[in-house]
Amino acid sequence: MEFQFNFSISKEVSSEENLISENTANPTDxxxxxxxxxxxxxxxxxxxxxxKEHTIPSDVSQVLENKIVExxxxxxxxxxxxxxxxxxxSHSDLIPGVYEGGxxxxxxxxxxxxxxxxxxxxxxxxxxxxxxxxxxxxxxTALKRNAGEVHFQDYNSSVIEEITLPxxxxxxxxxxxxxxxxxxxxxxxxxGKDFDLxxxxxxxxxxxxxxxxxxxxLNSKKPFSKYDVILTSETVYNPxxxxxxxxxxxxxxxxxxxxxxxxxxxxxxCGGGILLFTKFIEEKNVFKSRVLKVFDKGLKRxxxxxxxxxxx
Numbered sequence: 001m002e003f004q005f006n007f008s009i010s011k012e013v014s015s016e017e018n019l020i021s022e023n024t025a026n027p028t029d030x031x032x033x034x035x036x037x038x039x040x041x042x043x044x045x046x047x048x049x050x051x052k053e054h055t056i057p058s059d060v061s062q063v064l065e066n067k068i069v070e071x072x073x074x075x076x077x078x079x080x081x082x083x084x085x086x087x088x089x090s091h092s093d094l095i096p097g098v099y100e101g102g103x104x105x106x107x108x109x110x111x112x113x114x115x116x117x118x119x120x121x122x123x124x125x126x127x128x129x130x131x132x133x134x135x136x137x138x139x140x141t142a143l144k145r146n147a148g149e150v151h152f153q154d155y156n157s158s159v160i161e162e163i164t165l166p167x168x169x170x171x172x173x174x175x176x177x178x179x180x181x182x183x184x185x186x187x188x189x190x191x192g193k194d195f196d197l198x199x200x201x202x203x204x205x206x207x208x209x210x211x212x213x214x215x216x217x218l219n220s221k222k223p224f225s226k227y228d229v230i231l232t233s234e235t236v237y238n239p240x241x242x243x244x245x246x247x248x249x250x251x252x253x254x255x256x257x258x259x260x261x262x263x264x265x266x267x268x269x270c271g272g273g274i275l276l277f278t279k280f281i282e283e284k285n286v287f288k289s290r291v292l293k294v295f296d297k298g299l300k301r302x303x304x305x306x307x308x309x310x311x312x
Contacts, residue, residue: 051208108262126228157207226254259306
């Protein structure tokens with residue numbers, strides 16, 4: 001199933017669906033890239049490794065002006081159609097170090113959304129991070145389930161501004177003001193008075209590489225409380241990023257916190273996957289992990305839980 005959005009559900013299909021390989025490959029050999037090698041790749045955005053916090057504008061009418069809104073019925077979350085400007089190409093699945101996939105809603109995101117619902121995971125008054133958020137569906141779910149605060153992080157600032165923020169806004173609209181079914185969200189319904197400002201006040205948005213994001217929070221003059229829950233999906237495809245990901249989780253998660261991570265068993269051509277990542281964290285000896293759910297249809301997919309080894 002694929003929605004008619006610039007960010008669409010993406011399913012990785014392979015004739016070797018159940019084959020797990022420990023071999024790693026150059027990230028630039030990813031199928032998503034090789035299929036489009038004839039296209040001009042976008043230019044590198046201005047220093048994406050330099051993390052920053054994005055402010056939610058006091059007047060959101062321009063953010064949602066002329067947006068088309070659709071509800072994803074399976075998860076009851078609204079999403080907006082967004083034209084993403086250069087330097088990010090909406091036709092590229094992945095460009096390592098330039099664009100890290102935030103324009104698409106990847107398959108494992110829906111796996112994790114369904115698991116959070118089935119397992120009745122509680123977010124009440126908890127501090128939650130949606131790491132590598134893309135469209136922000138995981139964080140929005142936590143927000144709707146009474147999280148105390150939700151932070152959204154993605155590598156690309158364009159993804160945060162053009163996709164994550166509009167999705168947060170339409171899901172914070174008062175129900176009576178939201179559109180029914182498909183259609184345009186009128187500008188008159190985009191003013192702050194039509195939104196649940198209490199929900200919006202719980203949200204913070206960040207962009208940048210994980211190591212820089214971690215340093216931004218830990219070195220900030222603003223008070224920072226570590227997260228009770230970190231949600232992340234399809235973020236272990238590239239082994240080159242494992243060190244930064246592991247350190248970010250270790251430094252930002254509260255001592256009794258929990259990470260819910262969704263991933264494919266293996267990302268063919270990219271080299272990473274859940275088996276390689278769990279082996280990596282075992283060697284680090286900081287976290288313990290357990291498999292919560294396995295999806296055998298198509299390419300095998302997993303949801304795992306990570307907690308500190310010294311947690312209560």
